[in-house]
Amino acid sequence: MMNSCFLPTSKRSKMEAELSGSSICNNDQDQLLKSAKAKMGEVKEENQKLKRLLSQILKEYQSLEKQITSMGQPKQSTTETNSSSNNEDDYGVKDQDQPEMVSLTLGSWNNPCNKKQNYDKKQESDDSLNKTRKVETGGLELGLDYRNPRVSTTDSIKYSSLENSNKVLKEDENVDTWTSTQDLKVKENTNSREVDDQEILHQPQVKKTRVCIRSRCDSPTIHDGCHWRKYGQKIAKGNPCPRAYYRCTVSPNCPVRKQVQRCPHDMSILITTYEGTHNHPLPLSATAMASATSAAASMIKSSTLTSQTPTLTRPGLTTSSLGLHSSNFMTTFNNNPSLISASCHNSHPTVTLDLTVPNSGFSSFDWLSSSSSYSSATSSRNSSFLNFSSSAASSSLPSLDFSTSSLPTSSSWASGYLLPYTNHHNNNTRTNNIYQNPSNNNNNVQQQQQQQSLNETIAAVATKAIASNPNFQSVLAAAISSYVGNKANNDQKMTSFPSSGALQSAESSRSLALFPTSLPALSTSKNNASVAADARDNVG
DNA sequence: CGTGTTTGACCCGCGC
DNA sequence: GCGCGGGTCAAACACG
Numbered sequence: 001m002m003n004s005c006f007l008p009t010s011k012r013s014k015m016e017a018e019l020s021g022s023s024i025c026n027n028d029q030d031q032l033l034k035s036a037k038a039k040m041g042e043v044k045e046e047n048q049k050l051k052r053l054l055s056q057i058l059k060e061y062q063s064l065e066k067q068i069t070s071m072g073q074p075k076q077s078t079t080e081t082n083s084s085s086n087n088e089d090d091y092g093v094k095d096q097d098q099p100e101m102v103s104l105t106l107g108s109w110n111n112p113c114n115k116k117q118n119y120d121k122k123q124e125s126d127d128s129l130n131k132t133r134k135v136e137t138g139g140l141e142l143g144l145d146y147r148n149p150r151v152s153t154t155d156s157i158k159y160s161s162l163e164n165s166n167k168v169l170k171e172d173e174n175v176d177t178w179t180s181t182q183d184l185k186v187k188e189n190t191n192s193r194e195v196d197d198q199e200i201l202h203q204p205q206v207k208k209t210r211v212c213i214r215s216r217c218d219s220p221t222i223h224d225g226c227h228w229r230k231y232g233q234k235i236a237k238g239n240p241c242p243r244a245y246y247r248c249t250v251s252p253n254c255p256v257r258k259q260v261q262r263c264p265h266d267m268s269i270l271i272t273t274y275e276g277t278h279n280h281p282l283p284l285s286a287t288a289m290a291s292a293t294s295a296a297a298s299m300i301k302s303s304t305l306t307s308q309t310p311t312l313t314r315p316g317l318t319t320s321s322l323g324l325h326s327s328n329f330m331t332t333f334n335n336n337p338s339l340i341s342a343s344c345h346n347s348h349p350t351v352t353l354d355l356t357v358p359n360s361g362f363s364s365f366d367w368l369s370s371s372s373s374y375s376s377a378t379s380s381r382n383s384s385f386l387n388f389s390s391s392a393a394s395s396s397l398p399s400l401d402f403s404t405s406s407l408p409t410s411s412s413w414a415s416g417y418l419l420p421y422t423n424h425h426n427n428n429t430r431t432n433n434i435y436q437n438p439s440n441n442n443n444n445v446q447q448q449q450q451q452q453s454l455n456e457t458i459a460a461v462a463t464k465a466i467a468s469n470p471n472f473q474s475v476l477a478a479a480i481s482s483y484v485g486n487k488a489n490n491d492q493k494m495t496s497f498p499s500s501g502a503l504q505s506a507e508s509s510r511s512l513a514l515f516p517t518s519l520p521a522l523s524t525s526k527n528n529a530s531v532a533a534d535a536r537d538n539v540g
Numbered sequence: 541c542g543t544g545t546t547t548g549a550c551c552c553g554c555g556c
Numbered sequence: 557g558c559g560c561g562g563g564t565c566a567a568a569c570a571c572g
Contacts, residue, residue: 230545232564245563249544257563 210275210348214263215355217270221260225286226250226278228258239264251280269356275348 215222221244228246236243241262248256256276263269 229543231566233546234562234564237561243562247564259563 210273210350212271212273212350212352213355214269214271214352216268218268220244221246222270222272224272225283226256236261241267248276248278250278250282254279266356273350 213222221228227249229249230244230246232245233242234245239261241264243259243261246258246260248254248258254276256274256278258275259271259273261271261273263271
C-alpha cells in the first residue's frame with residue numbers, strides 16, 4: 001500500500017507499464033510471462049475440472065441421499081456410522097430441532113450397540129484385562145457424520161458411504177494400525193498395505209489413541225468447541241505446572257478426556273491431549289479441532305513422517321512410496337518434522353501436533369475464541385473462529401479461516417455454521433495475513449492486481465494441495481454436505497471469497513473454507529486414489 | 541440452587 | 557510384593 005502510493009511517478013508508471021505488458025521485455029521476462037500465463041491457463045483448466053468433479057459428486061450425493069431417504073431401514077446402510085444418530089435422548093432434543101451436526105471421530109469405541117457398556121468404567125477395565133478387544137470396539141475410527149434434519153432424521157451418513165461401496169467401509173476398518181487386538185491378526189491380509197499393518201500389530205498392547213496438541217495460548221485452555229468439565233488436577237513429575245483433567249460434558253456418557261498442561265520449558269505453550277471418541281455429534285466449531293487432531297492421526301497413520309516413531313510408523317512406507325501423498329499438505333509436514341510426530345506414552349499411541357513451530361504450514365494456529373475471551377468478546381469480535389494461517393511466502397498452504405458463528409457464553413457451545421472466509425476477520429489482530437482488507441484506503445489498481453494475482457496463486461496452491469490429496473473426494477463430499485446444509489440454513493451466513501480464485505469458481509460464489517482443516521482428516525480410505533491421481537495429474 | 545472447580549484420597553498399572 | 561506415578565473419584569467449596 002505504501003509502495004504504490006509514494007513511489008515516484010516515473011517508477012510507478014514503469015511498473016504499471018511492465019504489469020500491463022507494454023514495456024519492452026527481454027526474453028527471460030517474456031518467457032516468465034508466458035509461463036505464468038500458461039500456468040494461469042492450467043489453473044483455469046483445473047478449476048473447470050474441479051467444478052465438473054464437484055458437480056458429479058454432488059449428483060452422486062443427491063442420488064445417495066434419495067436412496068437413503070427411500071430406504072425403509074436407513075440406518076442399516078450406515079452400520080459403520082457412529083452412534084450419533086441414536087443419541088437423541090442424550091440431548092433431549094429432537095433431530096428436527098438440532099442444528100446440523102458434523103461428527104468427526106477419532107479413536108476407538110465405535111460400536112454403537114455396546115456404547116453404554118464400553119463407556120462403563122468396569123467394562124473398560126475388563127476390556128483392558130482381556131486384551132482381546134474386538135475389532136469393532138478396539139479399532140481406531142476416523143469418520144465424518146453429517147446430519148441434516150431438514151432432509152431426513154435418519155440420514156446420518158458416514159462420509160465414506162458416499163463412496164458408494166461397502167468395500168470402502170471395509171478398507172476403512174483395515175486402515176486401523178494402532179489397534180492392539182489380536183483379532184486383527186486373524187483377518188485376511190491380501191494387500192501390501194495390510195502387510196504393513198501387520199508390523200504395527202506386533203507391538204505390545206496399546207490403549208486409546210491420544211492426540212496431543214501443542215499451541216501457544218495465554219488462556220488456561222484452548223477452546224475447541226466442546227464443553228469440558230474439570231475433574232481433577234495433578235502435579236505431574238518433572239513439570240512444575242499442574243496438569244488439569246477435563247471430561248467432555250456435551251453428552252453425559254461421552255468418554256472423551258482432555259488433559260491440559262503448560263510446557264515446563266515454555267509456559268506460553270499449552271499442551272492439550274485428547275483421548276477417546278465423542279459419542280455424540282459435534283458442533284461445527286468443534287469439528288475444527290477434531291479435524292486437526294484427526295488430520296494428525298490420519299497422516300501419521302498413512303505415512304512415515306518422522307524418524308521419531310519407529311514403532312508406530314510404517315517402516316519403508318514413505319510419502320513417495322505411497323505416491324498419493326505427495327501433496328503440498330504433506331510437504332508442509334515433511335518440511336517441518338517437528339510439526340507432527342507420533343510416540344507412545346504409557347502404551348497410549350500419541351500423535352503430537354506441534355502448532356508452535358514457526359514457518360510451518362500451521363505457523364499460527366490461532367484459537368482466538370478461547371474460553372476466556374468469550375465473556376469479554378466485543379461486537380467486533382463476536383465471531384469465534386480458529387485460523388490455520390500461514391506465512392504467504394514460506395508456506396505451502398494458503399491462509400484460510402475455518403469460521404463458525406459466535407458462541408454466546410464460555411460455558412455453552414452454540415450451533416456452528418460453516419462461515420467461509422470473511423474479510424472482517426483480518427481486521428483484528430493478524431497483520432501477517434495474506435489477505436488484506438479490501439476497504440483499505442490505500443488500495444489502488446495495481447495493488448488489486450497484485451492481490452488478485454496473489455489470491456489466484458494461493459487458490460492454485462490450495463487447489464493443488466487439495467487435488468493431490470488422496471482424500472480429495474471425501475473432502476469434497478464433506479464440503480458438499482456443508483454446502484447442502486448451509487444452503488438450507490441461511491444463505492446470508494455465507495459470504496463470497498474475497499477474490500476470484502479456483503475455490504470460488506469451483507463452487508460459484510461459495511468458497512470451501514472447510515478444506516484446510518478437513519483435508520487430511522476425513523478419510524483414511526485409499527479408494528480416493530484414482531480421484532486424487534487424476535486431480536494430481538491435472539494439476540501437473 | 542444449579543453448575544463448575546478444587547483438592548485430598550483412592551485406585552490401578554507398571555517397573556524394579 | 558512394594559513403591560511410584562498417573563488418573564479418577566467425590567466431598568467441599570465457590571460462584572452466579
